[in-house]
Amino acid sequence: MDDDEVLNHIFLSGEISNLIDHYRSGHIYLSLKDDKAVIKCVMFAGNALRLRFKPENGMKIIASGRVSVYEATGQYQFYIEQMQPDGIGDLTVAYEQIKAKLESEGLFDSSKKQPLPQLPKNIGVITSSTGAARRDIEQILARRCPLTNVLLYPATVQGDKAVPELINAMNYFNNNNNVDVIIIGRGGGSIEDLWAFNDESLARTVANSHIPVISGVGHETDFTICDFAADMRAPTPSAAAELAVPDMLKLFDDLNNISFTLGYLIKNKISSEQNRIKALSTSRVLSSDLGFIQNLGITIDNMSNRLGNSFQHQLHEHQLALSALSAKLNVLSPLNILSRGYAIPMIKDKPVKTIYDVSVGDNLEITLSKGKLDCVINQIKE
Numbered sequence: 001m002d003d004d005e006v007l008n009h010i011f012l013s014g015e016i017s018n019l020i021d022h023y024r025s026g027h028i029y030l031s032l033k034d035d036k037a038v039i040k041c042v043m044f045a046g047n048a049l050r051l052r053f054k055p056e057n058g059m060k061i062i063a064s065g066r067v068s069v070y071e072a073t074g075q076y077q078f079y080i081e082q083m084q085p086d087g088i089g090d091l092t093v094a095y096e097q098i099k100a101k102l103e104s105e106g107l108f109d110s111s112k113k114q115p116l117p118q119l120p121k122n123i124g125v126i127t128s129s130t131g132a133a134r135r136d137i138e139q140i141l142a143r144r145c146p147l148t149n150v151l152l153y154p155a156t157v158q159g160d161k162a163v164p165e166l167i168n169a170m171n172y173f174n175n176n177n178n179v180d181v182i183i184i185g186r187g188g189g190s191i192e193d194l195w196a197f198n199d200e201s202l203a204r205t206v207a208n209s210h211i212p213v214i215s216g217v218g219h220e221t222d223f224t225i226c227d228f229a230a231d232m233r234a235p236t237p238s239a240a241a242e243l244a245v246p247d248m249l250k251l252f253d254d255l256n257n258i259s260f261t262l263g264y265l266i267k268n269k270i271s272s273e274q275n276r277i278k279a280l281s282t283s284r285v286l287s288s289d290l291g292f293i294q295n296l297g298i299t300i301d302n303m304s305n306r307l308g309n310s311f312q313h314q315l316h317e318h319q320l321a322l323s324a325l326s327a328k329l330n331v332l333s334p335l336n337i338l339s340r341g342y343a344i345p346m347i348k349d350k351p352v353k354t355i356y357d358v359s360v361g362d363n364l365e366i367t368l369s370k371g372k373l374d375c376v377i378n379q380i381k382e
Contacts, residue, residue, distance in 0.1 A: 007066060007067045007068070008066040009064070009066070010064065010065060010066060010067055010078070011062060011063070011064050012032055012039070012062070012063050012064075012065075012078060013034075013060070013061070013062045013063075013086055014032040014033050014034045014060070014061070015032070015033055015034065015058060015059070015060050015061075016030050016031070016032065016055055016056065016057055016058065016059045016060075016061060017030065017031045017032075017033055017038075017057055017058075018030060018031040018057075019055060019056065019057045021055075025045060026044075026045025026048055026049065027042060027043065027044050027045050027048065028042070028043040028048050028055060028080075029041070029042050030042075030043075030055065032061075032063065032078065039076065039077070039078050040070075040075065040076075040077050040078070041063070041065075041077065041078040041079070041080050042077060042078075042079055042080065043065075043079075043080040043081075043083070044079075047080065047081050047082065050082075051083070051090070052090040052091055052093075052094040053085065053090045053091075053093040053094040053097055054094075054097050055083070059085060060085065060086040061083045061084065061085055061086055062083065062084055062085075062086050063078070063080045063082065063083040064080070064081055064082045064083070065078055065079045065080040065081040065082070066078075066079050066081070067079075091191050091192065091195065092191070094198075095191075095198055095225070098198060098200050098203070098225055099225055099228065101200075102200065102203055102204075102207075102225065102228070102229070103228075107203065107204070107207050107228075107229060108207075108228045108229065112207070113231045113232070114212040114231045115212070115231075116181055116212050116214070116231065116232060116243065116244070117180045117181055117212065118246065119145075119245070119246065120148060120179075120180035120181045120244065120245060121147075121148065121149060121180060122148070122149045122150075122151060122178060122179040122180055123141065123148055123149070123150050123151070123179055123180065123181055123182075123183060123244055123245070124151050124153060124169075124173040124178075124179035124181070124182040124183070124211070125137055125138075125150055125151065125152045125153070125182075125183045126153050126155055126166060126169040126170065126173075126182065126183070126184040126185075127152075127154075127155065127157060127183075127184070127185055127186055127237065128154065128155065128156065128157045128186060129152065129154035131157065131186060131187055132187050133185055133186050133187045133216075133237035134152065136236075136237055136238045136241065137150075137183060137185075137237050137238070137240065137241040138150055138152075138350065139349055139350065140238055140241035140242060141241050141244065141245055142349070142350060142351055143349075144241075144242065144245050144246065144247045144248065145245035145246065145247075145248050146248070146344070146351065147248075148245055151173075151178065151179055153169040153172055153173065155168075155169045157186040157196060157197075158186075158189070158192075158193050158194070158195070158196055159196075162196035163196050163199045163201065163202055166184065166196060166197075166202055167201060167202055167205050169184075170182070170184070170202075170205045170206060170209060170213075171205070173209075173211060174209055174210060174211055177211070179211060180211070180212075181211065181212045181213075181214065181244055182209065182211050182212070182213045182214070183213075183214045183216060183237070183240045183241065183244055184206070184213060184214070184215055184216075184217075184226065184230070185214075185215060185216035185217045185234070185236075185237045185240055186217055186218070186237065187218070187237065188218040188219040188222060189218065194217060194218050194222060194224055197215075197217045197224035197225065197226040197227075198224050198225045198226070199225070200225070202225075202226060202229075203225045203226055203228070203229040204229070206226055206229040206230050207229040207230075212231045212232070213229075213230040213231050213232070214230060214231070214232045214233075214234055214240045214243055214244055215227045215229070215230035215232070215233050215234065215240070216233075216234035216235070216236055216237040216238075216239060216240030216241075217237075218236075219235070219236060220235035220236065251329075252329060255325065255326070255329060259322045259326070262318060262322070263315075263318075263319070263322075266311070266314065266315045266318060267315070269311065270308065270311040270312070270315070273307055273308075273311070274304070274308060277300065277303070277304040277307070278304075280300060281297060281300055281301065281304070339369045343366045343367060343368050344366070344367040345364055345365070345366050346364070346365045346366075346367065347362055347363070347364055347365070352364070355380050355381075355382070358377055358380070359377070359380075360377055360378065360379065360380060361376065361377060362376070362377045363375070363376055364376070364377055
């Protein structure tokens with residue numbers, strides 16, 4: 001019977017019942033039934049380890065394997081080599097099972113999410129060193145906030161090596177505590193390509209990170225377990241970079257507008273109160289010859305002076321605070337650095353930080369406080 005080619009290559013579909021999962025041995029025992037028949041089945045540990053999903057009672061499956069006689073009982077038994085959910089892919093079922101499990105543990109609770117830093121100095125990036133995601137992230141960070149330092153931890157983003165490398169990258173940044181926020185992600189692909197980011201161990205590592213994590217995996221329609229575990233989900237790697245840092249030029253414009261509006265409101269309030277007090281002091285009631293009214297006029301004059309002085313003092317304090325804030329922001333401004341005689345060398349829209357970023361013959365664009373220079377590198381010196 002075991003030599004029968006037909007009986008050694010059989011496909012069966014049915015509903016799982018009497019499921020027993022032996023965790024010690026790794027074997028799975030179950031019955032497969034339909035409305036007419038039932039057969040006992042076993043899936044040995046070697047095959048069970050390759051399952052992407054967890055079989056459950058009541059689940060309809062398609063199984064392949066062989067039929068043989070179990071000598072201890074003399075009954076026919078189906079030895080399952082592979083199985084998948086009937087009507088839906090095994091990866092989809094596995095995704096929903098992992099998501100439901102971690103969600104029930106509270107791993108995705110919004111109360112556990114960390115806020116992102118408003119102006120990070122150092123950003124850790126976990127992605128492939130050769131992928132388009134790395135280039136997009138670095139270009140956007142350089143454009144929006146040039147003073148931010150980017151630390152890349154290159155990792156495989158699909159295949160068997162992806163999960164341990166991604167976990168190692170997360171542990172590296174958390175152990176060294178050398179960045180303010182972490183971006184983890186990759187470009188789009190099929191569910192198989194993105195599967196590493198649905199791994200339960202990676203999700204737990206991301207959720208337990210004491211450094212805020214932004215997950216930007218795939219395209220806008222792609223959702224991974226890593227997205228739910230992270231502190232912030234971005235629809236794409238480019239969007240993750242935009243969430244990580246503010247646009248410095250827009251920030252400067254907003255602060256200037258706030259400073260102007262605040263000064264205008266304070267001056268307008270002082271002027272309004274002074275006019276009101278002046279009108280009261282010249283009224284017929286307050287100009288009466290009665291002594292108590294004259295004394296009241298003196299009191300009002302004193303109150304007017306104190307109020308004016310108080311508003312002037314508040315105005316001065318706000319002006320000092322705004323001046324201090326403006327000075328701090330001016331120190332961070334790339335334009336201020338350029339005005340002191342420095343320049344920013346760029347090659348292919350990326351800042352040049354060391355001589356190892358360029359080669360002889362490269363075209364270099366140098367930004368000055370006024371204008372730009374196009375140069376060619378003729379010699380490099382240590």
